[in-house]
Amino acid sequence: MLKTSIGLAAAAALGNPVAAQTTDAPGDDRRTRGLEALRAVGGGDFSQTLDPLSPDLSRILVEDAYGDVMARPGLSQKTRELVSVAAITVLGTARPALRFHIGGMLETGWSPREIVETLLHSVVYGGFPFAQDAILLAREVFAERGVTVGTGTGRPEGDDWTLGVQQLLKTGGDDAGAFALRVIEGSGPSPDLDRLTIEFAHGEIWNRPGLSLKDRELATLAMVIAIGNLDSTVRFHVEACLRTGWTRAEITELLIQMTVYIGWPKALTAVEPTLAVFAEVERSGGFAAPSSAGEAIATQRAQAETDDVRFNRGVEAMSQISRASGEAVVNAFRDIAPELGRYILEFSYGDVFSRPGLDLKSRELAAVAALAARGTMADETPLKVHVEGALNTGATREEVTEAILHMLPYAGFSRVQSAIALASEVFSER
Structure with a gap:
């Protein structure tokens, strides 16, 4: 009862009429x-x-997570699966x-291509x-279900x-135009970071055709809340x-989900900035369309380099770091995400x-x-790849070990111990 009451209080504060009207139900109904x-x-x-x-x-999983939250009417089951996977x-x-939730996206009507685009x-x-x-x-889920993705290109044209x-x-809106203007003027703390944000993140990834802009935005909100962004x-x-x-109401449902x-602590940190946006929209009466000045910025320059130039430079860098060839990296994902290998290299x-600011070592x-500091299951193979890369570019085993040990104050003993164990596997194979 208490957990449901907390959820209703948060929903009411965010102005979600659907959520605020929900009432507690007996356990059997929730189940x-x-x-x-x-x-x-x-x-x-x-x-x-x-x-x-x-x-x-x-x-608790059935009644609380699914009976009280995932069964709520404010978002469709299909949309909830997108949010969960993101x-x-x-x-x-x-x-x-x-x-489980990749399978859930298939069950609720998302195509394999849309799922890959979300990932x-x-x-x-x-x-x-x-x-x-x-x-x-x-790839494993699709293979188990006999699902094919198709290999058509998803790269945007332009x-x-x-x-x-x-x-x-x-x-x-125009705030984004001001951000782009910083790149043209060379201002801001890191113009190159701003340029890469525009050209790669928003020019390349956000413009891919496999997922609608609206769905990408909701998935992005789930991602930035999940990783605890500013x-x-x-x-x-x-x-x-x-x-x-x-x-x-739909944004509020995402926060509740x-x-x-x-977990509650991370989810609740998003309440204050969300309320601030809702209040600002109420005060201003909505959003102004981008001005002609903002739109003009889009044509004031071109991307810094062609994709082929970036790709070839990436292949050269990889050849100095890794035993893997550029062709092998590209081919590794050709059956499910054909552009992913090129993105890694480019x-x-x-x-x-x-970049010239640091040497490869x-x-x-x-x-x-x-x-090592992030220390998730998904980082285990990349960590071993880059331990190998550090050794290939001139680092000693002692330097690799020290780089990991230096993370003790910032990542804690468990993650550092795991990273040392993975590095030791690489050392023993050389």
């Missing part, structure tokens, strides 16, 4: 409702799996749940390791700078959801690893430290 919601996504009673540990755990993907720690979209918000791991998991600015104007990022994407057609997948290695040690 029935929960089982119906589970069956809709291809699931069932979890008692056989969870009862050996605790019958209460399966009851959030779980960027956590990188819940493969069984992600596998690929996460490269912007969770990074390549999480997206790669999720796409490989989707100049990445122009496409990126135009997309940002749709979701961010209030300003949450605010931007709450506003963008409203701009692309989602209602206050997030309590199931990321962006990760061509745009980032090839330093970049590999930085990658090792970052992956």
Whole structure:
């Protein structure tokens, strides 16, 4: 009762009339409702799996998570599965749940291509390791179900700078135009970061044709809340959801659903920035269309380099770091996400690893430290790849070990111990 009351209070504060009118139901009704919601996504009673540990755990999962939250009327089951997959993907720690909800997306009417696009979209918000791991998991789910994705290209046609600015104007209005102007003027703390945000994140990924802009925006809001982004990022994407057609009630439902997948503390941190956007929209009476000045920025320059130039530079960088060839990286995902391999080479290695500010050895040690600190299941293989890369670019075993040990104050002993164990496997194979 208390948990349901807390959820209703949050819903009422956010101005969700559907949520605020919900009342507590007897346990049997909640269980029935929960089982119906589970069956809709291809699931069932979890008692056989969870009862050996605790019958209460399966009851809470069915009645609370599904009966009280996932069965709520404010979002369709189909949309809820999109939200679940988006959030779980960027956590990188819940493969069984992600596998289940990829199946749930299929059960509720999403096409295999739309599912892959949702996972690929996460490269912007969770990074390549999480997206790669999720796409490989989707490949397994599709194979088990006899589902094919198709290999048609999903790359948008046109100049990445122009496409990126135009997309940002749709979701961010003239504030996005001001952001793009910073790149042209060379102002801001990192013009190159801003340029890559426009050209790769928004020009390339956001413009892919396999998922609607509206659905991408809701998935993005789930992702940025799940990874605990700054209030300003949450605010931007709450506003963008409203701009692309989602209602206050639907956004509120997303926040309530997030309590199931990321926990109450993280979900509740998104309440304040969400309320701030709702209040601002009420005061202003809506959103102004992008001005002609904002639209003109989209044509004031072109993307910095062609994709082929970036790709070739990435192949060269990878040849100095890894035993894998560029062709092998491209082919690794050709059957399910044909562009993912090229993105790894063009962006990760061509745009980032090839920058002149650090040598390759330093970049590999930085990658090792970052992956060790994050320490999820999805990071295990990339960590071993970059330990190998650090050694290939001149780092000693002692330097690799120190890079990982340096994470002790920031990531804790458990993650560092796991990373040391993975690095030791690489050392023993050389």
